[in-house]
Amino acid sequence: MVRSYAPANSAGPVDSPTTLQHWTEQVWNRAAAGCWIMVSPPNENIIVSNPWRPWYERYQPVSYKLCSRSGTEAQFRDMVTRCNNVGVYIYVDAIINHMCGSGGGAGTHSTCGSYFNAGTKEFSGVPYSSLDFNDNKCYTSNGEIQNYGDVNQVRNCRLVGLLDLALEKDYVRGKIAAFLNNLISIGVAGFRLDAAKHMWPGDISNIISRLSNLNTKWFPSGTRPLIFQEVIDLGGEAISASEYYGNGRVTEFKYGAKLGNVVRKWNGEKMAYLKNWGEGWGFMPSNRALVFVDNHDNQRGHGAGGASILTFWESRLYKIGVAFMLAHPYGVTRVMSSYRWSRNFVNGKDVNDWIGPPSNSDGSTKSVTINADTTCGNDWVCEHRWRQIKNMVIFRNTVDGQAFTNWWDNGGNQIAFGRGNRGFIVFNNESWNMDATLNTGLPAGTYCDVISGQKEGTRCTGVQVTVSSTGSARFTISSSAEDPFIAIHVNAKL
Ligand code: QV4
Numbered sequence: 001m002v003r004s005y006a007p008a009n010s011a012g013p014v015d016s017p018t019t020l021q022h023w024t025e026q027v028w029n030r031a032a033a034g035c036w037i038m039v040s041p042p043n044e045n046i047i048v049s050n051p052w053r054p055w056y057e058r059y060q061p062v063s064y065k066l067c068s069r070s071g072t073e074a075q076f077r078d079m080v081t082r083c084n085n086v087g088v089y090i091y092v093d094a095i096i097n098h099m100c101g102s103g104g105g106a107g108t109h110s111t112c113g114s115y116f117n118a119g120t121k122e123f124s125g126v127p128y129s130s131l132d133f134n135d136n137k138c139y140t141s142n143g144e145i146q147n148y149g150d151v152n153q154v155r156n157c158r159l160v161g162l163l164d165l166a167l168e169k170d171y172v173r174g175k176i177a178a179f180l181n182n183l184i185s186i187g188v189a190g191f192r193l194d195a196a197k198h199m200w201p202g203d204i205s206n207i208i209s210r211l212s213n214l215n216t217k218w219f220p221s222g223t224r225p226l227i228f229q230e231v232i233d234l235g236g237e238a239i240s241a242s243e244y245y246g247n248g249r250v251t252e253f254k255y256g257a258k259l260g261n262v263v264r265k266w267n268g269e270k271m272a273y274l275k276n277w278g279e280g281w282g283f284m285p286s287n288r289a290l291v292f293v294d295n296h297d298n299q300r301g302h303g304a305g306g307a308s309i310l311t312f313w314e315s316r317l318y319k320i321g322v323a324f325m326l327a328h329p330y331g332v333t334r335v336m337s338s339y340r341w342s343r344n345f346v347n348g349k350d351v352n353d354w355i356g357p358p359s360n361s362d363g364s365t366k367s368v369t370i371n372a373d374t375t376c377g378n379d380w381v382c383e384h385r386w387r388q389i390k391n392m393v394i395f396r397n398t399v400d401g402q403a404f405t406n407w408w409d410n411g412g413n414q415i416a417f418g419r420g421n422r423g424f425i426v427f428n429n430e431s432w433n434m435d436a437t438l439n440t441g442l443p444a445g446t447y448c449d450v451i452s453g454q455k456e457g458t459r460c461t462g463v464q465v466t467v468s469s470t471g472s473a474r475f476t477i478s479s480s481a482e483d484p485f486i487a488i489h490v491n492a493k494l
């Protein structure tokens, strides 16, 4: 685990995960050992019926009661307890910039049945009234964000019609802090702050200052929650990610967009250019960054990143991108765990980008079944269980803290690099076969490639790599291989 991160305002150290899994929409009945999981918003949200129950209704809160399509508060508590007991930490996607959309209507069409009226801005379950919203501070003609070049609009007006909370108010700050502190008392380890760009950094800082330390039943006394803020900064806007470093980590959206271009070889990019990946590419400092190949928005055309974003739909390229991310030392990494939906492209846009999680006919979310080959059923993709991705998470943990070493490239799309004397990875993203003898930096011995297979007992189930007494090894990778890369590390040595 990386222990280098502590927010500027933290009282104690925060263990930051080497790799976080993002479980989109999964129900509260799953636990697996040895990971850090970010879950979809657990609090009450509006029920959107047109279109029917889209995934994004969970980004429209109605109250801070913990009942959602993923389950009840009791089920959420049970999951967090069971996860913490086996060292799996849960991070919550926290929607605190806004409530539901202005067109949300009035009634009890909400996941716990709390009354609300979007027109009069009344949310009985909190409660909030019209006094707790920002419209008096927004000066655009329709109350919406119209120009991302105007800092005041971005933070005080409505993001796609979502009723914007007045976060400078002591009352509102108190309600949000109570919500987050309830989650902390249940055992949650930290938060993704949704739409952080739409909140003043000082308001976020004030709310963080009200947060309790993590529950000492599972965490050392004085441990602060891990905070990562969703700020989309691709350059060229009035608000920059750096304004948020003082509050914790920040999403680095350039990462997935640029890595997608490189792996796809678009815009003249090639793998050899990854030699100075990280700050050298204009990214934020590594110790501030939360990085990912795709997220729940840009895997379906929402949010930022555009067409270059790699997703499970293109699994070969996706595995190359995720493996590179997990092998490279930059940032805290997050891998997706998604569900499949039926896409329908009309003029290049997926008109089914709204479809929610796999559901039963009564509207309940389908359970995540596990197939004989360890993949998931019921249309859950479970990228985090794919052998290549799961094994690269183990690779990352194995090489944690090791330097970026022994870079090699062919000037094109064959690259290799090591992590000190603990791990080494080689990619062939050319259209011709690769045969190269490279300096790995690893101790002599026979290693199991953890991509084509893994070490099981005293044998490799996939390719074997022999490292000589000088640390060199020969790598042959066919350009037509399903996974045109090889990764070896000291915990998969025979
Ligand atoms: C519509 C109209 C508006 C109108 C409004 C009236 O478009 O003009 O004013 O009705 O009520 C959904 C619909 C959207 C609708 C809105 C409000 O798609 O059409 O507005 O609801 O009813 C997710 C989805 C959004 C969705 C939202 C709320 O992506 O489509 O909006 O949830 O359900 C920027 C931000 C960044 C943001 C990113 C998507 O800087 O912060 O856009 N990313 C986060 C989340 C994302 C989420 C939100 C923010 C909002 O990752 O998933 O948006 O919580 O880049």
Ligand code: CA
Pocket (backbone or CB within 6 Å): 097, 154, 155, 156, 157, 164, 165, 198, 199
């Ligand atoms: Ca705002």
